[in-house]
Amino acid sequence: MNRRDFVGLTGLGATALLLPTLPGFGAKRVDPARLLEPGADTVLKKRLADAALNAAKSAGASYADVRIGRSLNQYVFAREKQIQNIVSTESYGVGIRVLVNGCWGFASTSVVTEASLAATARLAADIAKANKLVLKEPVQLAPQQGFGEVSWKTPLVQSAFEVPVKQKADLLLAANAAAMANGANYINSALFQVNEQKYFASTDGSYIDQDVHRLWPTFNATAVDTKSGKFRSREALSAPVGMGYEYLTPSAAEQVRGPQGTDTIGYKLRYDLLADAALAGKQAKAKLTMKSVIPGKYDLVLDPGHLGLTIHESVGHPTELDRVLGYEANFAGTSFATLEWKAKNLPYGSKQVNIVADKLQPGAVGTVGYDDEGVKTKQWDIIKEGKLVDYQKIRDQAHIVGQKESDGCCYAQSWDDVQFQRMANISLKPSPTKMSVDEMVSKVDKGIYIAGAGSFSIDQQRYNFQFGGQLFFAIEKGKITEPIEDVAYQSNTQEFWGACAGSCDQSDYRLFGTFFDGKGQPTQSSSVSHGSATTRFNGVNVINTARKV
Incomplete structure (x- = not known):
């Protein structure tokens, strides 16, 4: 992670400081348009998975599973009146896990071909055999039925990746402006977007295709008393969600008011970023004299x-x-x-x-x-x-x-x-x-x-x-x-x-x-x-x- 990325994260306050990793920063950076391109179809993925499963069984595996993954990430960071960073990444590859003589072995590859997957499965089997040297108790797997070819997708109205980057950047800048107009001196905001395209296959007989979406808008607004040097902050009251961009479509019906006298608002499955940022600016300033x-x-x-x-x-x-x-x-x-x-x-x-x-x-x-x-x-x-x-x-x-x-x-x-x-x-x-x-x-x-x-x-x-x-x-x-x-x-x-x-x-x-x-x-x-x-x-x-x- 470079210094610019680090500053963009740590400026979000206590929540960001606790981040152990930020998935995607180590992946290949791509043009945002790449995030809309379709991945491999299920016919190809099944053929690739079968190559790995057959190789694993031939190498002595009593069980094997294959995960073909395509991870798409986009992070937008803003501070006060400027966009600090926009990060779009793609990662694509395969992880293979095998059970040989009661021991796990795992190997992965970013070369997604039948020959490569077969070789990776054999490597995983070799690792499992080597692990036998330190085995204390054989792995016992709970039985699991195979589901055949099935799929699942996060219910969503609109993928966040379909929304133009400029529109998302403008939204963060508008939130920053709302916070500063209401008392905040500083504000960092961010929009985290993730799409995991996951294909799982196992010797149990499952071929599972999943399309998982997650979204998290957040910010940290700070007010400062310039005379005393005292400062107070208020972070966003948003929640990360398994939804699409529709989460950022404000809806009064989705708001939950706090008790009388608090001027607080909670949100269900719709979030008003601008209203929350404006209230945060006001409340951060009020904290200075509470x-x-x-x-x-x-x-x-x-x-x-x-x-x-x-x-x-x-x-x-x-x-x-x-x-x-x-x-x-x-x-x-x-x-x-x-x-x-x-x-x-x-x-x-x-x-x-x-x-x-x-x-x-x-x-x-x-x-x-x-x-x-x-x-x-x-x-x-x-x-x-x-x-x-x-x-x-x-x-x-x-x-x-x-x-x-x-x-x-x-x-x-x-x-x-x-x-x-x-x-x-x-x-x-x-x-x-x-x-x-x-x-x-x-x-x-x-x-x-x-x-x-x-x-x-x-x-x-x-x-x-x-x-x-x-x-x-x-x-x-x-x-x-x-x-x-x-x-x-x-x-x-x-x-x-x-x-x-x-x-x-x-x-x-x-x-x-x-x-x-x-x-x-x-x-x-x-x-x-x-x-x-x-x-x-x-x-x-x-x-x-x-x-x-």
Whole structure:
């Protein structure tokens, strides 16, 4: 990554600083028109895949899969009144995984011909045979039916790649202008667009063609007090989505207002970038003179755009089975929720907590029809009435917990990376009983309403944590009284979810997510969403984060 790209990213604020990688920057840069050109047809891809599968079987593989991938990325970066960078990339190649004598072997190639794929399959088999020297326990794959020739595509109205680059650049510049006209001194904005054209074939008999689209508009607006040097920021309240450019078509029907007195807006599957940027400029400036929070115990009312990050860190990662088993520790460790812990039937949270993993959720960035092992995706329970009932697992993990099938949550960030267990869309179910945000606030005597995701910290077992946010409002005797600053809450996973007193209903349900969730070594990045409605947590410890310089 060159300095210009780095500045364009890091200027987006705390979210961008956490990016472990930016897929596409290492790929071949192309003219934007290239992103609209069709890839290879399924007839050719099936012939290529069969060449690899036949070679793998001839080399002794008991199982093999082939992933032919074409990854298209376009990133547009803007700062104040200028476009900083426009990056369009294409990556095309094949990854082949084989199982020989109970050992995995993997190899990849960017030379996409039948001869090359056959040679790569034989190389993967040789690697598997070499791995036998350090084998401790043979791989056990959960059975998987073959689906024959099937396809799946992200439901979308318009591909973001079909929209002229100038139109997208003008939109970011207009958002920047709106923020600065309303109080921001500086603003960085970006539009991330991804299209994964994925073809999977295996010796199980599957030939799966998928066309996956993702989009994320975001910004970070900053206001400065030039006399004191004090500055405050507000990031976008958008969510990354598994949709097309239609997400950027404003719709009043898709807006969800925060409680009275907050001047906050949440968004469902349509987002008004200009309105959010204008409001961000106003709110960033207002933060400069807001009162600082008084530390203590508060009831928290957490907006979905904030709660999603807490779900991600305290439920999503701790229930990944590889972390539970200690096989994975990169990016904040393993998990307190071990098999032994689960066997004790200890509460993960209150009976109000029902959390599902869902690879089918409409609009979510982690949604696909089939995973990278050819498993048909589904929804399943993770926490039911406060009790941990299941983990997230893939084909070679299912037998460890006495199960006979994968959950369909295996993923690789590119064709030249080996697939492994990744987080599904993990979401908190809304209340089945009608409950608005204003009704929830009216029942709080002393509390804080928090909107937007901010900084966070969590320990190496995903247990003790601290979370900040974007916007904070004091609640007294059932009413929002004033905006406040310098808020963060501290808890541990069981204590926090045990304090959950209930959620609003489906009408308030929205998605939060991340485009760049890092995991593994070497690091891979994936996209995942987390849904919830506004939710109340009683008696949570709040600290003041202000520092004197």
